[in-house]
Structures are given as C-alpha cells and as structure tokens.
Amino acid sequence: MPQYETPLGAGPGAGGPLIRFDGVVKRFGDNTVLDHLDFTVAPGERVTLIGPSGSGKTTILRLLMTLEQVTDGVIWVGGEPLSHMPKGGRLVRANERHQRRVRRQIGMVFQQFNLFPNMTVRQNITEGPVHSLGVPRGEADRRAAELLEMVDLADKIDAHPTQLSGGQQQRVAIARALAMRPRILLLDEVTSALDPELVTGVLDVLRTVAETTDITMLLVTHEMQFARDVSHRVLMFDQGRIVEEGPPEQIFGDPREERTRAFLHAVLD
C-alpha cells in the first residue's frame, strides 16, 4: 500500500465542507473504479449520485463507511482525515482506532438491509447505541420506540427480521441507522431489492427524514423522481469520474453532457 503524504493543514477547516474527497483513487486489481476524484459535500446537503453500474457510485459510499480503503488520495470528514491520520506532521494510513472515532458520525443503509437475524427489531436498533455509543439501555429503548413510530412499525418492536417484509426490514434498517444519530447518512440503492409495491413506504420514510432533520445525505438510487424531490445536487458519474453536476432541475431537465442525456434516456424509458 502506498502511503499518501501531505503536509498537515491541507484539509478543510471547521467552517468548510463536511465531506471532502481529495484526489481519491480506488483500484480493485487492475480495475480503476475511482480515478483521482475530487468533490465536497456541505453540511446538511443532500447529494444524489447517478450513473451506469460500475461507475463508482457505490464505492464512494463504501469508502466513506470504511468498508473499503482508498488506493490513493485522502477522504476528509468534518475537517478530519478519515482514510488517514496525522502522525509526526504527516498523514499516514488510519488505523482501526482512528477510523472508529471519525466514522462515528456516519451511518449507512444497505441495499439488502443487513438486519441481524439473531436479534429482534428492538435489539437491532439498540445494539449500536448501547454498545458503540454507551447510551443507557432505557434511553436506547425509548429512542427505538420513537424511531419505530416514525417508520410506522411500532407494533413490530419484538418481531424477528425474518417475520417482516422486505419493505418493513428496510424501514427498520433506516431506524437502526438513525438511532446512532449520524451527521451523515449513506443510502446505497435502498429500494433496489424491494418489490415495487413496497418502494413507496420506504421512500416516504426517507422524505420525512430529509424534511425533518438536517442530516447530510449521500444517495445512490435509481428512483429519479425521488432524487429530484429530495436532493440539492446531483452528481453524474461515468468510469470513476464526475461527468456533470448540478441542481436536480438542471441535471434532469436540461443535461449538458451527452453522456448524462444518454444515461437518463436509458433509465427513464
């Protein structure tokens, strides 16, 4: 692994962007998924990543959640490096301890929900807060009940994940991520694994989250209408680079790049 060395102080300050990708490269073997990617996300901003499959959208979310590590470049979160840590005036690769501390601000909802089958709905939601954040059990239980109320599953608190439909499982997964009180929420194709009639319920919950909180969101989705409704900005990716970016009205209504037009044409028809 090459060490990325940068003088300290090059990162964004406290008043700057919440997320910053700085020359980020990600390769899997010979396959370059992200190619010197630079972009920033402001606090409270909701950004949708679109593009053909294999264009690197999901990899961006997985790098932010530290499920993958960068090949080169630095990812900054809240003015601190996430992929790296300062040591002797330089940035070196972050260790597990550093990443745990910085990623505390980040939550993620997965395409396949990934609920824990050995726990009830309540335990799924309280396990993180109680054991990772040290929230007292009673408080975590109360918060779980509130969140389940919000996702309209209050009666399922003692159910097992296997007793729920896909849409219900995904709503529990959203509640589970929100229970960690993240500043940043990553949504990775959260409706792609659902039967069509279950998609609306999940999107309604996410609309509520978008309207009632100031959580910064990064979404990878194929639900273009939803992306248009909730996001402040849309990034169009192709082959590990940003082809075009802009407000949703412009990207969806009047795309400038041929590549964007072709992609939207393909997904909307």
Next chain:
Amino acid sequence: MDFFIDRLPLYLSGAGTTLVITLLGAALAFVLAMVVGMLGTLRNRAARAVATGYTETFRGVAALVLMYWMAFAIPQLTPYEIDPVFAAVLALGLNVGAYGAEVVRAAINAVPRAQIEATIALNMSWWRRTRSVVLPQAWAQMLPTFGNLVIELMKATAIVSLIGVADLTRVAQEQRAATGETIAAFTGALVVYFVIAQLLIVGMRLLERRANRRLGRLPASDTGLWALLRPPPATAIGGGRR
C-alpha cells in the same frame, strides 16, 4: 437377559465413568475449539500460526497413543504421575478440540460479509461484533458437526479401559473374563453405549433447535422434546439467507 439384569449396577457404574470422561473431555475440547477456532480467524499472523500449529499437531496424533504417553512417559520424564482418567480427558480433549477448532473457524468465516459490514456501519468494536453478531450466527452452523464430534468422543473413551479405568468397556471385559459369557457381556455394553449416544443426540438436537429459533428459522413456539419428531428446517444449514 438375566445375566445383564444381575450385573446392571456394574454396567451402570461403568457407564457413569464413561459419561464423566465424555463430558469432561467434551468441555475441554469445546473450550479449545472456541479459542483456537477464533484465533484462526484473526488477521494477526502469530495468532493464526498458533491456531494452525495446534490443529495440525493434535489432529495428526492418535488419542490412544497420546493417552499412553501421558500415563506412562510423563512419569519417566518428570517427577509427576498423571491420573489415568485425567490423562484420557486431556488426550481426548486435545484431539477432538483440534477437529472442533476447524469447525469453529469455518463457521465464523461463513457468516455473511454483509453482516460484518452492518456492524462496521454501527461502529461496533471487534469484541462486540464477535459476541453479538458473529458467534450467535456461527453457533447454529457449528452445532450439527459438534454433535457428531461429541458422539465420536464418547465412543473413543473406551481407550481408558486399556490403562485400568473401570469404564463401560472394562466392565464388559471383566464380566466376560469372570463368566465366559462373551455374547451377553459385550451385547450389554453395546446397548448401553447406544443409549448414551441417543441421550447425547437428543441434547444436541435441542440445542440446535434453540439456535435456529433464535435466528428466526423456526417459530418461537416450536419448543420441547416433541418438537424433535418434526423435521428440521430446510434452511438450518448454509446460512438461511436469501
């Protein structure tokens, strides 16, 4: 039949010794299997080397010879003598533990990557992930193989009869020598071994069903001995995920 009924107390006391050695050996094997199996899943090279070293050593050693070695070689090498029952428990525990460690390692590695990713997204520590997510899910996977190992271990306890412990096999041999009733003496032992095996199987299957209930693969109400007569769930092995 009369032969066996008359000697039932003798056979039962032999069976008791067999059962005690089985349970102690299984307890040792279980602890070794869990610890060494978990070491084998770590990224740390030294930990993995210890795990591989233990597994390869004791998988390749005959429990009988190991027991002889502890019972007869150790008193010559050191000033200590090892109690024959203890020597047998150690030999069997070390031997079966090596097989068990491989089972534990494989079961832990079979927990879906997506489950691990969910624990990272919830910022869990390694220990919390292992305790709350990995082991409870791997446990259901381990149990069927653990059941086989316990029964193998129970049958292998017959080796203690060779160093003078009055277990079930020894009782049968002594009764045969004393009476010349070869058929009755050994048939009695076979039947008692079979009954012990059945008890162990029922115990293991109850544990298995409980583990599957906890993963939501069986209805929560599906408890008790009668539930054993129903067929196991189709998803019990292999993760049960779509």
